[in-house]
Amino acid sequence: MSTASVARSARLGPLISIASVAAFVLLWYEAARLGWASSLILPAPGEVLDTALQMLNDGYRHVPLWQHVAISLGRALAAFAAALVVGIPLGLAMGLSPILSSILDPFVQFLRPLPKLALIPLVIVWLGIGESSKIFLIFVSTLFSVIVGAAAAAGSVKVGRLRLARAFGATRRQQLWYFVLPSALPEIFTSVRLAFGVGWTTLIAAEMVAADSGMGWMVINASSYMRTDIVMLGILLLGVTGYLLDLAVVGLQRAVVPWAGRE
Amino acid sequence: MSVKIAFEEVTQVYGDTGKGGGTRALEHFSLEIAERNFVCLLGPSGCGKSTVLNLAAGFEKPSGGSVLIDGKTVTGPGRDRGMVFQEPLLLPWRNVIENVMLGPCLAGWPKVEALAQARHYLRLTGLERFERHASYELSGGMRQRVALARAWIGEPPVLLMDEPFGALDAQTRLVMQELLLEIWEQTRTTVLFVTHDVDEALFLGDRVVVMSASPGRVLLDLAVDLPRPRTEEILTSPRFADAKRRCLRLIGEESRRAFGHLEGDGI
Numbered sequence: 001m002s003t004a005s006v007a008r009s010a011r012l013g014p015l016i017s018i019a020s021v022a023a024f025v026l027l028w029y030e031a032a033r034l035g036w037a038s039s040l041i042l043p044a045p046g047e048v049l050d051t052a053l054q055m056l057n058d059g060y061r062h063v064p065l066w067q068h069v070a071i072s073l074g075r076a077l078a079a080f081a082a083a084l085v086v087g088i089p090l091g092l093a094m095g096l097s098p099i100l101s102s103i104l105d106p107f108v109q110f111l112r113p114l115p116k117l118a119l120i121p122l123v124i125v126w127l128g129i130g131e132s133s134k135i136f137l138i139f140v141s142t143l144f145s146v147i148v149g150a151a152a153a154a155g156s157v158k159v160g161r162l163r164l165a166r167a168f169g170a171t172r173r174q175q176l177w178y179f180v181l182p183s184a185l186p187e188i189f190t191s192v193r194l195a196f197g198v199g200w201t202t203l204i205a206a207e208m209v210a211a212d213s214g215m216g217w218m219v220i221n222a223s224s225y226m227r228t229d230i231v232m233l234g235i236l237l238l239g240v241t242g243y244l245l246d247l248a249v250v251g252l253q254r255a256v257v258p259w260a261g262r263e
Numbered sequence: 264m265s266v267k268i269a270f271e272e273v274t275q276v277y278g279d280t281g282k283g284g285g286t287r288a289l290e291h292f293s294l295e296i297a298e299r300n301f302v303c304l305l306g307p308s309g310c311g312k313s314t315v316l317n318l319a320a321g322f323e324k325p326s327g328g329s330v331l332i333d334g335k336t337v338t339g340p341g342r343d344r345g346m347v348f349q350e351p352l353l354l355p356w357r358n359v360i361e362n363v364m365l366g367p368c369l370a371g372w373p374k375v376e377a378l379a380q381a382r383h384y385l386r387l388t389g390l391e392r393f394e395r396h397a398s399y400e401l402s403g404g405m406r407q408r409v410a411l412a413r414a415w416i417g418e419p420p421v422l423l424m425d426e427p428f429g430a431l432d433a434q435t436r437l438v439m440q441e442l443l444l445e446i447w448e449q450t451r452t453t454v455l456f457v458t459h460d461v462d463e464a465l466f467l468g469d470r471v472v473v474m475s476a477s478p479g480r481v482l483l484d485l486a487v488d489l490p491r492p493r494t495e496e497i498l499t500s501p502r503f504a505d506a507k508r509r510c511l512r513l514i515g516e517e518s519r520r521a522f523g524h525l526e527g528d529g530i
């Protein structure tokens with residue numbers, strides 16, 4: 001493609017995306033209207049919209065809709081914050097110290113791919129059924145991706161850059177602050193973005209632990225009453241919130257490491 | 264004049280050194296560089312030019328022989344030797360002037376002094392209008408100029424340059440070479456400049472040291488008696504053409520002799 005046509009499709013991009021989503025909703029609408037599936041299996045967009053409007057007024061199970069969103073978001077953000085605070089320094093330390101890496105790597109590699117649902121019974125025994133167990137579940141599923149990403153990022157500083165540091169007589173501490181850490185930043189952001197994605201998918205699992213609010217809980221609860229419209233609404237909310245969260249991280253990345261991918 | 268940099272019978276072997284294995288990058292490499300001299304190291308790709316520079320910089324230790332600066336064995340990198348690498352290696356999280364101030368920052372200079380010096384070198388390199396620009400928004404030539412200013416700001420007694428203009432187009436390269444000479448005339452630091460371009464070596468150097476490939480040795484050591492200050496005009500002068508012809512003839516002769524020598528050795 002020529003540069004001009006690339007630029008033109010970049011400008012058209014958002015429009016095409018909007019059109020594609022509109023086409024999908026239209027298809028959904030038509031499928032429901034023509035009765036391709038019963039409304040239990042596939043509620044019409046209108047029905048979901050009605051449910052949404054009604055729940056905006058009345059809430060779901062005595063909890064306002066925005067509060068379900070806020071509670072889930074709060075749990076996720078608390079878990080993410082903890083994962084960053086613990087994971088980034090630990091990952092960087094592992095990336096910089098082969099000994100520490102050898103000590104911790106077996107545990108990290110064992111726990112990272114582990115399905116976090118398997119931890120629910122243990123987490124309940126350890127932490128009970130309060131907020132802490134839900135946050136902990138999201139935390140563990142985010143943490144290991146952050147650790148692995150930060151460890152890889154710490155090792156990603158180029159030899160040339162380290163030579164530059166040594167040529168200027170940088171002390172070990174200066175090498176770390178002036179060269180290694182800033183070099184690792186872009187990659188840390190990328191891995192944090194992926195880790196948040198993983199953590200967000202754990203939300204439903206976390207809210208299966210004796211919750212009485214939250215988007216994940218709403219979906220599970222509504223499904224046991226065959227309220228497919230509420231399930232759909234919950235899924236939409238989960239998806240949109242997750243998407244906005246990702247956009248926020250990308251925005252932050254652009255602001256903090258504007259050079260990423262442009263060196 | 265006193266000897267600033269000396270390589271004495273330096274051998275450098277990479278990789279598995281047991282049983283004569285590994286890559287012999289340098290063998291019996293000897294060279295003395297006088298203070299305030301501009302010496303160009305010329306040779307084909309892979310002959311060990313960067314290795315020589317890395318040894319002088321102290322990034323590596325020689326497998327054999329010794330590398331001396333001011334008569335003292337090099338034990339590691341230091342601020343007394345400035346480096347300009349083949350790539351600019353600017354730090355993208357620092358803007359242009361912050362990149363130039365890198366050395367002073369690490370050395371803990373007073374901020375005012377660092378800033379004044381940085382401005383001085385940005386002016387010399389014609390970058391004063393780009394002080395606050397992001398380094399990743401500059402062209403290749405401008406980036407290399409920043410790298411030059413960054414190496415020069417501490418006014419190190421020795422400057423080591425590894426094909427700094429290798430990636431630039433002919434026009435930009437000429438501008439950079441003139442700029443380099445212009446600043447060098449003012450500071451007269453000792454420069455060891457690596458290149459694989461005969462024109463560049465003759466244009467810049469007081470001496471051109473030609474290396475032979477695998478293992479790297481000094482093939483030829485030529486004094487360049489072109490007058491200074493040198494400018495673009497000299498490139499088309501008969502004297503330059505003469506010097507170049509002589510240099511190429513000697514390189515040819517020496518290379519053939521070296522090859523004959525190797526073949527004779529082999530049998």
Ligand SMILES: Nc1ncnc2c1ncn2[C@@H]1O[C@H](COP(=O)(O)OP(=O)(O)OP(=O)(O)O)[C@@H](O)[C@H]1O
Pocket residue numbers: 277278286287288306307308309310311312313314315459
């Ligand atoms: N760190 C290293 N490990 C192993 N071999 C190396 C290393 N550095 C250099 N060599 C080898 O030593 C020889 C000389 O390399 P060097 O980089 O000094 O060449 P050069 O003259 O700078 O080449 P160029 O002009 O392509 O930059 C080459 O055969 C190279 O493969």
Ligand SMILES: [Mg+2]
Pocket residue numbers: 312313314425
């Ligand atoms: Mg080289």
